[in-house]
Amino acid sequence: MTSERRPSRSSETTHRDDPDQEWVSGRRRFAADIAADTSELLHVAFVLSTEPHARLLDVDADAALALPGVVAVMTGADIGLRLFGRSLRDYPVLAVDRVLFAGQRVAAVAAEDPETAHRAARMVDVSYEPLSPLYDLEDVFGEHDVELHPGAQGYEGATDDHPFGNLQGADVVVDGDVDAAFAECDHVREDTFVFDRVHSAPLEPHACVVDARGEHVSVWSSNKVPNRLRADLALLADRAVGDIHVHPTNIGGDFGSKAAPYLEVVCLLLSERTQRPVAARMTYTEMLGTTAVRHPGRLRLRTGLRQGRIHAHEAEAILDGGAFAAIKPRATRVVSILGHAYANYEVCVRDERAMTVYSNNPPGGHVRSPGEFQSVFAGESQVDLLARTCGEDPIAFRLRRTTVPEVRGILEELRAGVQPWGGDGPDVGVGVATFGCRAGNGESVVAARATSSGVVLRVGVPDQGSGMYATFRLLAAQALEIPREAVHVEAIGADETLTDAGAGSSRVTAVVGSACIDACSRLLEELGPPDPDEGGGYWPAARLERMGTPEVSVEGVGRNRRGEAAAVKPTYGGLALQVTVDRMTGQFVIRRAMLVVAPGRIANPVGFRGQLEGGFVYGLSQAVLERLVVEQGQLVTASLGDYKLACIGDVPPLEIRHVRVGAETEGELRAVGELANIGVAPALANAIDDAVGVRIRTLPITGEDVWQALRSVGQEG
Amino acid sequence: MGGVDVDPAWPSIALTVNGRRHEVSVPADRRLAGLLRDDLGLTGTKLGCEVGVCGTCTVLVDGLPTSSCLTLAVQVDGASVLTVEGLAAFPELAELGRAFVEEGGFQCGFCTSGQLVAIAGLMLEQRLSSMTSEAVTEHLHGNLCRCTGYYGIQRAIDRARR
Amino acid sequence: MTLLWRRPTTLDGAIEELASDDAAIYAGGVSLVLLMNLGLFEPATLVSLAAVPGLAAVTGDDEAVDLGAMCTHARLAADPILRRTHPAAADMFAGIGNVRVRSWGTLGGNLAHADPAQDPPVMLAALHGTVSVVGPRGDRVIPVEAIAEGPLSPALDPDEIVTSVRLPLAEERSGSSYLKYLPGTKDDYATVSIGAHLQFDRAGAVRQARLVAGAVGPTVVVLGAGSEVLTGHPLDPDVLDALRVAVRDEVNPSSDRRGSADYKREMAGIVAARAASACRPASARP
Ligand code: FES
Numbered sequence A: 001m002t003s004e005r006r007p008s009r010s011s012e013t014t015h016r017d018d019p020d021q022e023w024v025s026g027r028r029r030f031a032a033d034i035a036a037d038t039s040e041l042l043h044v045a046f047v048l049s050t051e052p053h054a055r056l057l058d059v060d061a062d063a064a065l066a067l068p069g070v071v072a073v074m075t076g077a078d079i080g081l082r083l084f085g086r087s088l089r090d091y092p093v094l095a096v097d098r099v100l101f102a103g104q105r106v107a108a109v110a111a112e113d114p115e116t117a118h119r120a121a122r123m124v125d126v127s128y129e130p131l132s133p134l135y136d137l138e139d140v141f142g143e144h145d146v147e148l149h150p151g152a153q154g155y156e157g158a159t160d161d162h163p164f165g166n167l168q169g170a171d172v173v174v175d176g177d178v179d180a181a182f183a184e185c186d187h188v189r190e191d192t193f194v195f196d197r198v199h200s201a202p203l204e205p206h207a208c209v210v211d212a213r214g215e216h217v218s219v220w221s222s223n224k225v226p227n228r229l230r231a232d233l234a235l236l237a238d239r240a241v242g243d244i245h246v247h248p249t250n251i252g253g254d255f256g257s258k259a260a261p262y263l264e265v266v267c268l269l270l271s272e273r274t275q276r277p278v279a280a281r282m283t284y285t286e287m288l289g290t291t292a293v294r295h296p297g298r299l300r301l302r303t304g305l306r307q308g309r310i311h312a313h314e315a316e317a318i319l320d321g322g323a324f325a326a327i328k329p330r331a332t333r334v335v336s337i338l339g340h341a342y343a344n345y346e347v348c349v350r351d352e353r354a355m356t357v358y359s360n361n362p363p364g365g366h367v368r369s370p371g372e373f374q375s376v377f378a379g380e381s382q383v384d385l386l387a388r389t390c391g392e393d394p395i396a397f398r399l400r401r402t403t404v405p406e407v408r409g410i411l412e413e414l415r416a417g418v419q420p421w422g423g424d425g426p427d428v429g430v431g432v433a434t435f436g437c438r439a440g441n442g443e444s445v446v447a448a449r450a451t452s453s454g455v456v457l458r459v460g461v462p463d464q465g466s467g468m469y470a471t472f473r474l475l476a477a478q479a480l481e482i483p484r485e486a487v488h489v490e491a492i493g494a495d496e497t498l499t500d501a502g503a504g505s506s507r508v509t510a511v512v513g514s515a516c517i518d519a520c521s522r523l524l525e526e527l528g529p530p531d532p533d534e535g536g537g538y539w540p541a542a543r544l545e546r547m548g549t550p551e552v553s554v555e556g557v558g559r560n561r562r563g564e565a566a567a568v569k570p571t572y573g574g575l576a577l578q579v580t581v582d583r584m585t586g587q588f589v590i591r592r593a594m595l596v597v598a599p600g601r602i603a604n605p606v607g608f609r610g611q612l613e614g615g616f617v618y619g620l621s622q623a624v625l626e627r628l629v630v631e632q633g634q635l636v637t638a639s640l641g642d643y644k645l646a647c648i649g650d651v652p653p654l655e656i657r658h659v660r661v662g663a664e665t666e667g668e669l670r671a672v673g674e675l676a677n678i679g680v681a682p683a684l685a686n687a688i689d690d691a692v693g694v695r696i697r698t699l700p701i702t703g704e705d706v707w708q709a710l711r712s713v714g715q716e717g
Numbered sequence B: 001m002g003g004v005d006v007d008p009a010w011p012s013i014a015l016t017v018n019g020r021r022h023e024v025s026v027p028a029d030r031r032l033a034g035l036l037r038d039d040l041g042l043t044g045t046k047l048g049c050e051v052g053v054c055g056t057c058t059v060l061v062d063g064l065p066t067s068s069c070l071t072l073a074v075q076v077d078g079a080s081v082l083t084v085e086g087l088a089a090f091p092e093l094a095e096l097g098r099a100f101v102e103e104g105g106f107q108c109g110f111c112t113s114g115q116l117v118a119i120a121g122l123m124l125e126q127r128l129s130s131m132t133s134e135a136v137t138e139h140l141h142g143n144l145c146r147c148t149g150y151y152g153i154q155r156a157i158d159r160a161r162r
Numbered sequence C: 001m002t003l004l005w006r007r008p009t010t011l012d013g014a015i016e017e018l019a020s021d022d023a024a025i026y027a028g029g030v031s032l033v034l035l036m037n038l039g040l041f042e043p044a045t046l047v048s049l050a051a052v053p054g055l056a057a058v059t060g061d062d063e064a065v066d067l068g069a070m071c072t073h074a075r076l077a078a079d080p081i082l083r084r085t086h087p088a089a090a091d092m093f094a095g096i097g098n099v100r101v102r103s104w105g106t107l108g109g110n111l112a113h114a115d116p117a118q119d120p121p122v123m124l125a126a127l128h129g130t131v132s133v134v135g136p137r138g139d140r141v142i143p144v145e146a147i148a149e150g151p152l153s154p155a156l157d158p159d160e161i162v163t164s165v166r167l168p169l170a171e172e173r174s175g176s177s178y179l180k181y182l183p184g185t186k187d188d189y190a191t192v193s194i195g196a197h198l199q200f201d202r203a204g205a206v207r208q209a210r211l212v213a214g215a216v217g218p219t220v221v222v223l224g225a226g227s228e229v230l231t232g233h234p235l236d237p238d239v240l241d242a243l244r245v246a247v248r249d250e251v252n253p254s255s256d257r258r259g260s261a262d263y264k265r266e267m268a269g270i271v272a273a274r275a276a277s278a279c280r281p282a283s284a285r286p
């Protein structure tokens, strides 16, 4: 369904990870599969709060404990307050005296089989005294004296600036006097964009197996950051870091959800207590209701033109952070939502502010492009509106104002690409958006060992499902000029000798990939360069023999620090969509899509294309279908029957084009994981406006929204 | 044929899984997915949504695509079950696996067993090559993939159809 | 509580087993195990109908076809008799859920699930279908639209068993259609669905119309006013628009994830007009 046109096809081969068979034979094992082959295992089910905000009066587990097959019940009172969190530790592994959202873990039951554990969990009798809840932003900013975290100042990671009680965090980007700049503008427009809550929804629910029977603790988990998991477990379960071994485990999709120790701490404590290995696997309902969601909220953009140039830009974001800030890694406790609107254009003065507040909703966290998805929707929608006001073509308007050569190249390619689409009947429209993806900060170390039989790369990052190991093998094979079959990638799990920031933030290819390349160049320093006279193949074997050594070991480092000169360059993209709108129903159909990217160096063509295609559909699904409905603090869309994801029948034909701008960009690794998904929503809103002249400023964009908008202007069919 | 229901809480059943016959006693509420994964150790069949929507648990029961999360083990007494682990026995499916690898038919691999079984069901009945591509797509509406965007799966199927 | 599995070999045996507390009929399992997986239903005994003979046949005579309650959706979609007598119904069965649901989900299980967003009750009610039910207090026949009292509340006693659905053969110069409005993903229940069955006179005017709507109320809704608008008129644009308005004003949906009450009401009118229009016998279509 997709066609590609790329200039340098000849040198690109298609390879996937080895052993390939593991993937297609069902032998690839995930955390829940480890559980299936562990003997003497106990299964853990959690008791989840049914109240969005309440004092916890009593947890009565007698009936559950009396059920045959139940071995132990653990409550917050048993283990005391143990708080986890990335930049702020505010989230208890089990609630102690209060619950702050419906779904919060209150107790855990360990039983001989999962059915019994779940049945017993339903029999645990929890008494609550309901407290007044804060359900949404209106509640939070309304009249009340509810303070959800009265002890916030005492949390580890707390900062002093705490202007009001329910503030999770704030972020500011200011470079100039925006009021003065607005005063100089000849045209100003203001739009408010509103976005709903969505879930990262990987297909694999979180799962783990923990065996803490002896001196050492073994952990298999779908958690994507083994190093941090290990540190958290040590801290929260009072164990020495060195006693904990987190085994490398495949992850069945992450998209931001699998970064917190939701299950593992309690499983460790239960394993200690029962002296049995224990396993937990969330039901899908539990995952939807208890793991991080994309922050809902609103973003107001005010932008002024002066003599056609973007002179002043003001942004104000207010986000519902839910019950806990724990899942967010940034010290601001605001997802990265500032600086992305108008990022590709020259803007004279910016003043952008964001805040996240506490509420009695599921905690907000990172979902693929945690703030970019919303802010690029807002920014690229408003750019189109400005173009319309100026009477300019949206592509021409962008071309005239971009400062980024890659974006210029992309826009030109898009313009040429959509040319033949034009004039396709009434109520048909085309919309475009441009965007960028910056690799996250982080540092990784890769250990490389050359032996007589091959090169082994040892990495600390788990393969969370984007095919990155295949990429590392290809990078090493190219750097060392050896066959890719001679490279083996080993995951070592969490290990104190190797630094790794974990998967996420689109950093893996760029950061760990650079570490692989660095390790290979160090290997070459030790071994000397390949010699064409040695006959190719796996040449280090003969070299090692001549050197009289069985193997050579080195370590390589990769890092990204935004703002530094050597920072990984952003990857840029542009998307065009063509839609048809049924004026009577508001239903729209995306007829075709064209994605243009300026990719830098493509280490693994199959993986790269997969990230673009998968990202596009991920963005499509979240732009038009997904809405995690939480009403009065209660999850309504509690299964994949109600929380709908795009299926194979929903995806339009997609054409992918690559543009190369300047030779110097060819060799660099860039980020791509969070690129294609962020352009879909604005391109779609722009296309709908182009087709029927109504503007949707809410996410997700549904047929009903379009129908409403048409009706409000008297334009329905 | 079928086992004798001596104990209605713990019925005995006989079934064939990937060509091997098994006679087992299971609790009446054991799901087919649980029987395969926990009792028979066939963990290639995954559990995702457990409401019949995602398709990660897809197996063939007497050739019919089945959500093993919504099927009780007792219900398949006497039946023949094919899981992803059994696909290797069919040489005509080898190209499908290769195509999945080379066309980017998976990333995390969590949906892959279900996708392969769903497509294999069509290939083993020799229906794939004669179906329109719309019909093949319709057949896969219930096999979600969160990673690939389906394009790689589509390319792999197109290759297997030839 | 341990679940008991019963597999009677006669209808009477099944009725007897259903007398025990918290016993439920097990047909294909898809709806029932789904509710069990979500913790919404915890039966004590499941009574499988798989070994009861005679429940999975399709038979026809010169007045009607009878669809056995244990027929799966896939079986009905492919049935040569049904495809000939009621092609719109066969198409409807072919479009239910996903392929796995169609492989195991049964007609009887679907109707007894009493979900107003399901496809079969809407189309089968439009086709004047009736349901045969047996139970300890005797047998009865009820119209398809009367099988549900509300969402997930069938108008059946726990020990009553649906055995078949009878569809009268279509009259001459008649046409049927089933339209499912899916504005989001193709893999979903309808926001609104309409089953329509129209009979025309020689001149092409509607002699009799039956329209039924799904997903716009606690049960499927037989659209009385909507049908009245059509009777006596050809399907020209004015009539179809009058139908749209009449249906819009007749239904009283509540909001759900698939659409607000307002939207569903408007869409019911539009989809009804489109469904009626699709009923034109082939010869009468432009
Ligand atoms: S787990 Fe069975 S369909 Fe999702």
Ligand code: FES
Pocket (backbone or CB within 6 Å): A203, A252, A253, A465, B105, B106, B107, B108, B109, B110, B111, B112, B144, B145, B146, B147, B148
């Ligand atoms: S490959 Fe991850 S869900 Fe399909």
